[in-house]
Amino acid sequence: MSQKYRIQTSYCWYETYEETLLVKMYFINYIPFTFDELPSLCYDDPDILMEANKNKVWDQEDLYKAAAYLAQEECLPLIHELELENPEELPQD
Numbered sequence: 001m002s003q004k005y006r007i008q009t010s011y012c013w014y015e016t017y018e019e020t021l022l023v024k025m026y027f028i029n030y031i032p033f034t035f036d037e038l039p040s041l042c043y044d045d046p047d048i049l050m051e052a053n054k055n056k057v058w059d060q061e062d063l064y065k066a067a068a069y070l071a072q073e074e075c076l077p078l079i080h081e082l083e084l085e086n087p088e089e090l091p092q093d
Contacts, residue, residue, distance in 0.1 A: 005029060005075065005082050007089035011038070011052040015059040022052055026091055028077055032058060033067045036091055 008027040013020050014035055022042055023035040035058075042048050070076040077090060084090070 003083070004085045005077070006085045007077070007087070009089060010055050011042075011048045012055040013052050013057045014063075015057060017060070020057075022048070023058075025055075025058065026089075028070065028075060028082075031066050031070055032063055033070050033076055034078060034091060035063070 005028050008030060009024055010027070012023055012025045012035075014023045014025070014037075015021075022038045024038060025032050025035045027033065038048070067076060071079060074080045075082065077084065
């Protein structure tokens with residue numbers, strides 16, 4: 001029997017070298033692998049901001065290391081075909 005993986009999402013802050021962005025981060029088994037940058041309208045949503053403020057702030061190096069680990073373990077859902085409990089949660093692009 002193959003293992004099913006679960007995609008989680010949460011709003012977080014993502015630091016680049018130039019700025020800090022509000023993003024929807026995608027995780028597989030709590031390890032981040034990609035994000036969607038949120039439109040500026042979301043910066044005015046108190047619920048999104050509250051969630052982002054309580055979550056870890058990610059940076060480029062953190063995300064690179066996490067995604068590299070998932071790729072090495074053949075568990076990166078953007079590259080490898082995995083059995084997912086909730087494939088509808090994957091980013092569209």
